[in-house]
Amino acid sequence: DAKTTQPTSMDCAEGRAANLPCNHSTISGNEYVYWYRQIHSQGPQYIIHGLKNNETNEMASLIITEDRKSSTLILPHATLRDTAVYYCIVRVAGGSEKLVFGKGTKLTVNP
Amino acid sequence: GAVVSQHPSRVICKSGTSVKIECRSLDFQATTMFWYRQFPKQSLMLMATSNEGSKATYEQGVEKDKFLINHASLTLSTLTVTSAHPEDSSFYICSARGQLAGGGDEQFFGPGTRLTVL
Numbered sequence: 001d002a003k004t005t006q007p008t009s010m011d012c013a014e015g016r017a018a019n020l021p022c023n024h025s026t027i028s029g030n031e032y033v034y035w036y037r038q039i040h041s042q043g044p045q046y047i048i049h050g051l052k053n054n055e056t057n058e059m060a061s062l063i064i065t066e067d068r069k070s071s072t073l074i075l076p077h078a079t080l081r082d083t084a085v086y087y088c089i090v091r092v093a094g095g096s097e098k099l100v101f102g103k104g105t106k107l108t109v110n111p
Numbered sequence: 112g113a114v115v116s117q118h119p120s121r122v123i124c125k126s127g128t129s130v131k132i133e134c135r136s137l138d139f140q141a142t143t144m145f146w147y148r149q150f151p152k153q154s155l156m157l158m159a160t161s162n163e164g165s166k167a168t169y170e171q172g173v174e175k176d177k178f179l180i181n182h183a184s185l186t187l188s189t190l191t192v193t194s195a196h197p198e199d200s201s202f203y204i205c206s207a208r209g210q211l212a213g214g215g216d217e218q219f220f221g222p223g224t225r226l227t228v229l
Contacts, residue, residue: 041202
């Protein structure tokens with residue numbers, strides 16, 4: 001069973017912030033939240049990950065709630081090239097645990 | 112991020128033939144490699160996990176004699192689809208995990224190989 005729940009699809013206007021939610025209510029204390037995205041007919045691309053503090057890199061920001069049961073990936077200024085399926089995955093960092101993909105959220109950025 | 116390459120990017124073959132797909136980690140040593148398969152409009156499904164020098168561990172329902180995996184070095188893994196049939200047509204994606212120079216241990220994906228079996 002998937003450890004995360006995401007909306008099936010979302011739309012966003014170009015230039016606006018895209019906020020993608022993810023629920024992971026059964027997350028364990030040593031599990032990180034990872035985000036990947038997959039642009040059509042390409043391999044998944046790593047975006048960001050975090051444990052409990054908010055994280056930011058050149059691609060996105062990750063906001064994790066205090067109880068760690070949910071998180072939000074923020075693309076601050078979405079572009080058409082950000083149209084992709086976004087996957088939220090929980091796993092233990094540095095371990096041998098495999099990445100299991102759920103259905104993800106199909107984000108469509110509209111002009 | 113780290114680079115993982117796959118070759119070929121696209122292959123068309125006749126039913127009954129075997130196809131080999133290569134996966135290379137270009138700038139780090141991959142202690143573990145993963146092979147995924149993705150059918151149209153579906154998510155990635157893990158097929159198998161392989162550690163360098165060891166036999167691959169296959170997911171339930173994946174035929175190990177049909178999908179041969181070799182992880183001979185820390186930078187190369189191969190997937191051979193033996194006696195391919197049209198139902199094996201899919202998008203095959205490899206992934207590599209290992210220690211990066213900056214100390215991280217992340218998993219990076221190749222660009223995928225589109226297999227079409229006629």
